[in-house]
Amino acid sequence: MKIGMIGDAHLGSTDYSAKRRSDFSQAFTNAIELCCENGAEVIGLLGDVFDSAATRRNVDAFAEILREISPTLIRLKNKGIPLVAIPGNHEFGRGREAGELSVLESLEFLQVLRFAEFTIGNVGICGIPWQEDAAQIPELAANLGKASTARRKILLLHNFVRGAHSIPSHLWQVDASASNGFDKVFVGHHHIYEEIGSFIIPGSTEIQNMLDVSPKFVVTYDTETGAVTRHPLVPTHRVIALQYDATHITGKAL
Secondary structure, eight states, X not given: OEEEEEOOOOBTOTTSOHHHHHHHHHHHHXXXXXXXXXXXXXXXXXXXXXXXXXXXXXXXXXXXXXXHHHHHHHHHHHHTOOEEEOOOGGGOOTTOSSHHHHHHHHTTSOEEOSSEEEEETTEEEEEOOOOSSXXXXXXXXXXXXXXXXXXEEEEEEOSOBTTOTTSOXXXXXXXXXXXXXXXXXXXXXXXXXXXXXXXXXXXXXXOOSTTOOOOOEEEEEETTTOOEEEEEOOOSSOOOOOOOOOTTOOOOOO
């Protein structure tokens, strides 16, 4: 079985204008289509699907996002390809947890995994939402793994992984113990593609700021062979990053 994995989409990103925010919707729908083109039979969303700071201030912003992504979600549903998701840190706050994902779940576009398992064939997909206290993740993962009767088990997380090159070491949260009992662990929260042992990090679907000018990907995972393949997303816009060395400049402090 092939499973598609999509990292942080940040739909409705508050960092940009409405015109630029539509690029995030386009990147998200491109990611879903790319997973389908490469044979995905189920697709996982690894948290921060929405930038909830925007959608909770303005319901019109949420409606606009739905207008942009719903045709793709309808096609996915009509094809019978399940979509599962875990809440990321951007889906928390203002007294509501994963409210936007819950709306899509009530419309039967996806299933939200809150310390739960989605089983398809002989594969169990277990999901843990973003954890402010990451120390409890290994125990939470172990409990999910023990409860699963699936022959193949994968885990979805949304916390920083120890050893990531793109994340400062003082921010690392999850180590290899969280992967015990699982064939693979797919992780959101990071915005740059990496593989760290059995942890696979697809990265975000769109460039969110100038600190991240990395290529964007989705990944597919073949549960029978164990092969992980990354597929490049076509950029919504060309991004030029300029760097200037100012170390030679001297002057009096003002």
